[in-house]
Amino acid sequence: MIDFHQLPKVELDFMNTEHQEAVDIYNKIERDYLLHDVDSVINGILDIQEHCISHFAHEEQVMKNNCYPPLQVHKEAHDRVLMEIDMVVKQLKNHRDLSKIAHYIERGFPNWFSQHLNTMDKMAAEFISGQKLRKVG
Numbered sequence: 714m715i716d717f718h719q720l721p722k723v724e725l726d727f728m729n730t731e732h733q734e735a736v737d738i739y740n741k742i743e744r745d746y747l748l749h750d751v752d753s754v755i756n757g758i759l760d761i762q763e764h765c766i767s768h769f770a771h772e773e774q775v776m777k778n779n780c781y782p783p784l785q786v787h788k789e790a791h792d793r794v795l796m797e798i799d800m801v802v803k804q805l806k807n808h809r810d811l812s813k814i815a816h817y818i819e820r821g822f823p824n825w826f827s828q829h830l831n832t833m834d835k836m837a838a839e840f841i842s843g844q845k846l847r848k849v850g
């Protein structure tokens with residue numbers, strides 16, 4: 714289980730809200746995974762895929778609007794995760810074997826998530842909230 718309160722908070726509220734939503738979806742996937750419920754895991758991964766697509770697009774749009782210099786590097790990290798999730802969906806749909814994606818569910822996604830929040834998301838949110846303050850001032 715990912716505990717949202719243990720995760721780093723960033724300086725933009727919309728990001729924290731959407732990260733909380735991702736945590737809720739992930740925790741449901743993990744529960745279904747522990748129950749060996751393949752169909753529910755597939756549906757959950759499709760949900761997190763949809764969530765990540767719109768959440769990443771949202772972050773990228775805000776970074777673009779604020780001329781955030783490392784946008785491209787950040788976007789590449791998002792694109793890699795979307796590719797991984799896509800592979801997990803294909804793997805599960807083709808083989809319906811949870812053991813083949815165990816590593817991704819147990820460690821891959823949660824580790825990536827907390828690391829990404831702690832590094833790229835934190836930096837981007839700090840930069841953008843600084844820009845907003847400068848504009849107001």
Ligand SMILES: [Fe+2]
Pocket residue numbers: 772787791829833834
């Ligand atoms: Fe991000």
